[in-house]
Amino acid sequence: MLDTINLGQKLSKAEFSRLITPLELKLGELQRAVRERQIPVIVVFEGWGAAGKGTMINRLILTLDPRGYMVHTVGDPNEEERLRPFLWRFWQRLPQRGRMAIFDRSWYRRVLIERVDQQVRKSEWKNGYNEIKSFERELTDDGAVIIKLFLHISKKEQKKRFEHLERDHATAWRVTRADWRQNRHYADYLEVIEEMFARTDTDVAPWTVVECHDRRFATVKVLQRVIDALEARLAVSPPPSEKATPARGRRKVPAQRIGTSILDQTDLSLSLTRKQYEGALKTCQHRIGELQHLAYLHRIPVVVVYSGWDAAGKGGNIRRLVQGMDPRGYQVIPIAAPNDIEKAYHYLWRFWTKMPKAGHVAIFDRSWYGRVMVERVEHFCREEEWRRAYQEINELEEQLVNFGAVLVKFWVHIDKQEQLRRFKARQADPHKSWKITAEDWRNRKKWNVYKEAVDEMLQRTSTTYAPWTIVESNCKLYARIKALKQVISAIEHRLPKDA
């Protein structure tokens, strides 16, 4: 890609003056249109050292309303960030709908700097390509525009610029040893960059090479590229009405009959006596405490996901799981309907940003599976959105497991009769009646529609790296011990043999 580029392109001062003002006005207009249409915009600046990233970014943002953008400078990950999956820090920095995030270096560090400087293992940067592609596809599927700019200069030009900077006391500090190393090994870097283009120049997020020998030419090209991308996106946006609120009376989702129901095959008669339970509980809680500590020592993140019917006993189950744990190392994360801020992002955003750091335990009480259950059934999202979610969820979980996480997913299961019995018992108990609302009764009426969604979910998201565990919960005691044992064995399995 780079060797076919003509780096000699230039603009005269006069041409530049003629071109620049209309571009700036246009950009301002487009920024307002993008805000109106609630489109998130991501601009990535990558490129050679001294190619002029800082200047280009300043040039771009000075045309923009500061209420609408944010510049993120991406350096080496800090302590905190190193304890998370590598994309975590970028999820944190994504723009809300209608806003623009400008990245000075980006997730491409993974396959450029971190690769070349051998900060990560080969398997890690190789994996990086896939994770980046999923990441960008998920964002654009969700309506985002991604503009990726590579600022290009030749080896000779780079050398000239480094020397020029070094001659002036005020700018000499900018040229580092890493910069000179890049210049000496320009050809090797070139190969790495070409590979990056080959692997990540996609339809949804293509690369643009910007010839930077002439600053005026580069400036115009950058603004022009951003303008083109925004105009293209604005042209295809669905009418805001559709985007904002999925219609109520929309076409019925066709019944999904994929093989036999998994739920129908569970044995809900499984049970424990109080005595069996108490003995097992003590042993398991002691063991889980030990394992929490070992996971901490080995920096293994643990993610436990609870899904299940209303009144299936998720809360009580979680309580028994954490009773033996140190509260400083675990967190129960209850998931309700997304708030206004969360709605302004990709639906996975709020989960990514809550992932535990290496060595910690996160227990999700409801989770990203809401997308393919309640959001599907209640039409809170469009059909294409929840259909797409199966793949997105599998990718999310694969990334977690690649990062080294233990991932346990529970479907806490009861039958319809048992639910009714529990609803009634709750209503009769003054300390528990607050737990039961009209919504619970409404959901209960949709038992069969939910069941269908759950069955499809269990099938589509049971993967080798993240299988589901059905927890038979007509007997709560049995359910609690089963869940505890499952978490114990998952952590034990993941620990080094001699731990």
Next chain:
Amino acid sequence: MLDTINLGQKLSKAEFSRLITPLELKLGELQRAVRERQIPVIVVFEGWGAAGKGTMINRLILTLDPRGYMVHTVGDPNEEERLRPFLWRFWQRLPQRGRMAIFDRSWYRRVLIERVDQQVRKSEWKNGYNEIKSFERELTDDGAVIIKLFLHISKKEQKKRFEHLERDHATAWRVTRADWRQNRHYADYLEVIEEMFARTDTDVAPWTVVECHDRRFATVKVLQRVIDALEARLAVSPPPSEKATPARGRRKVPAQRIGTSILDQTDLSLSLTRKQYEGALKTCQHRIGELQHLAYLHRIPVVVVYSGWDAAGKGGNIRRLVQGMDPRGYQVIPIAAPNDIEKAYHYLWRFWTKMPKAGHVAIFDRSWYGRVMVERVEHFCREEEWRRAYQEINELEEQLVNFGAVLVKFWVHIDKQEQLRRFKARQADPHKSWKITAEDWRNRKKWNVYKEAVDEMLQRTSTTYAPWTIVESNCKLYARIKALKQVISAIEHRLPKDA
């Protein structure tokens, strides 16, 4: 305080069983009441090593609905946090209204561990007392409950517990050298703790010492203390109607005539010719670029606050200020009305969490002064709230300056005729007409009410450490150069003499 404590108190198993269930039920009830009333709750656990903080916290949270609380373990500040004022990381972790934050160690690290281990200078931990007191007062003024628990054991008991932990392979790792150091120097620590009590045991946020030799006794006392505090707070809460939306037809704010108007004394005829301007601009922008770099090297945070009339030219002024800067080191932070999440916190929360790290520049386009201008004039907050804000703002700014920040505050000033001229010019220009809304015209009608608020603000928040600069802006060219020069001289003044 501690030497009068009887550490021998105990509860039998039977007494404990009798007491504990009603306490747990009560706590669950209160948590729901607190959520209903939108009261933020903060529980701080401090205490001796091995006093049982982990156990007590787990005991407390297991009675709570996980949707309503969050546990924060406070260790040494990380890289990122060390580059911010010391309270910054706690502002980040405050609970929303209706929620509970439980701190395992807290801001008191500053005057305990960080003091004893000499991680900070004497002036820093001494200042810490004042900053902590302001912080807690601001939160309780805003409706929060702060419960501070100190878990107490004797030197002998601590030694016994350390030895017990060390005997078991599985728990030996928990006892560190720092723990043993604490035990050896128990008496010195005791003095430090007593000083902390003396300085921070306030009406609004009193300390409770929990005798922890007997775990059952301690558990009951912790739960009882939390219950008492929540009940006390619920008893005094103003009716939600008053809290939620300040009434529209409330009593008029009495006219504030404090001395002469500062605004009336400005000389708005000050101006520059285009030629003078262009020369000065070039020099200033070059210099500001150099200074940004020097401030970065010396890890000096720079905060510039822009306030001013609509159409006074804040945007254009800011643009000239940053044109010569590296975009990787500055951020323009536009402040609009608070969003839903921001409204769920103390009004200063959104500003604290946006403060720049040491070495970076933050430019606020509007700021915390909204509280005493638009929020005052439009009755978005109650009178006692904006009156209290003068002190809160002065404290905020003092903390910033104590932290080493350069703080520059601009009131960008024009007269009423000039504003009208600009409004009309904007409406006539198709590229600028979007800038002018019905609200601007409405605000303009209230010029005199705003002027009164601005005059009072300028007087009450002009401090030696953070004075206001009036930028006369009938001539925009003059205003831009004045602002640039002011920022330049403020940074130069703050740099070490040999820089």
